[in-house]
Amino acid sequence: QATQARLAVSLDEPSPRIEPTVYGHFVEHLGRGVYDGLWVGPESSIPNTRGWRNDVVQALRRVGIPVMRWPGGCFADDYDWRDGIGDPAKRPARRNIWWGGLETNRVGTHEFMDLVEQLDSEAYLSGNMGSMPPRAMAQWIEYITAGENSALTQERRRNGRDKPWKLKYFGVGNESFGCGGSMRPEYQSDLHNQYATFLKGVTRVASGDGEGDDHRVEVLMSRSARHMDAFTLHYYSLPDNWTRHGDATGFDAGAWARTLKSALGMDGRIEAIKRIMDKHDPDKRVALYVDEWGTWYDTPPGASALFQQNTLRDAVLAAVSFNIFHRHTDRVKMANIAQMVNVLQSMVLTEGDKMVLTPTYHAFDLYKPFRGATPLAIKLDAPVFRTGDVELPAVHASAARAPDGKLLLALVNLDPSHPARVATNLTGSARGRVLTAQSMDAHNTFQQPQAVAPAPYAAASSGLLDLPPKSVVVVEIVPR
């Protein structure tokens, strides 16, 4: 028995465009996220370009990486950028205090900026406000961007880079409420203003909320809005709690529902932050960047730090998250999934020379036409379904007008057991792609890399669209 839903799209109620950077990424020196997953070194037998593995770079280029945040995360507030420049053989090894192991600093500024260029991406660097002085932050920016013949430009040249790099986004600390320095919001706000004063020519991103703390948002917006161009939200989704997160695979319908419920809660959190931002910045000059989001499950024994498998549940959660970002384009101008490779909700998993694309990768790929599109208002009447004491809407959606005029529709069936039929007010046919699988925890392995992969989707009439259970459908409406 199919669930019946109704969707009305208002073709004449556009919102600000969906910035491509909403489909952004985050790469931290953590586990096998950088070393092994992306970087194998120029001397590796794994094919690479100046150390960055070709298979992963090609896969990421195919999906398009509009922006990459680096080097943390928590790592950022214990990172001295000077450790990562100059002769690699002379770079100091340091303890990675947050994620364990030794940081060799083999990947530093030159290597990361090379990756940014290989991916045609934008760099978003996280500066260290937690344990380094403001001058260190300002000089990092000068080292990267200066064209004049300053001492730092000369040093950069000696280290092999003549032309300045393009650096657009710069984070003033990370999670200052926690691993970034355990600061009271009042103290953070003073410090933010001090550091931001010395940052020139970049979009200044203030470390924001990650704990559902309205007071921090209030204090930072009231005291620091003038010194920032963006404010951040970190929002992770997990089935259980921060002591026992829950398993990435082998979970039941209850865990499926709780994880998606947690993800849907991001909508309310963004609403709440926007209300406070609107009070202090009614012209909406300051953007909201959700610069860490995604699922966080328990790491299996013996796996590298924060490694987790990625299933159909993650793809459905990614789709719901994109729909939420599309609803808030007045403020949400960037979002960065945590993290790109081998860490948390990854796009790609690797083992030695093997690589596999995850269901989350395919969700990003399905939604690619939405980059730069103009969201359209929708009214969705979808019944709820219940799993234990968790209620979820059966269907979640978003609609937009692409820059080339195409009408785009994304529909997600959150119900793992029932198909859904969506009656719409649209005319014409629909064609696009669907992502689904037999089981809730279907995932891709090196042996079965196509277990979860997009398939073509077509409907003769866009007035009636059928969604398989637990699926993501993205279509273009083709006029008659």
Ligand code: AHR
């Ligand atoms: O993404 C993993 C960690 O989660 C980041 O380092 C930190 O910012 C957040 O708590």
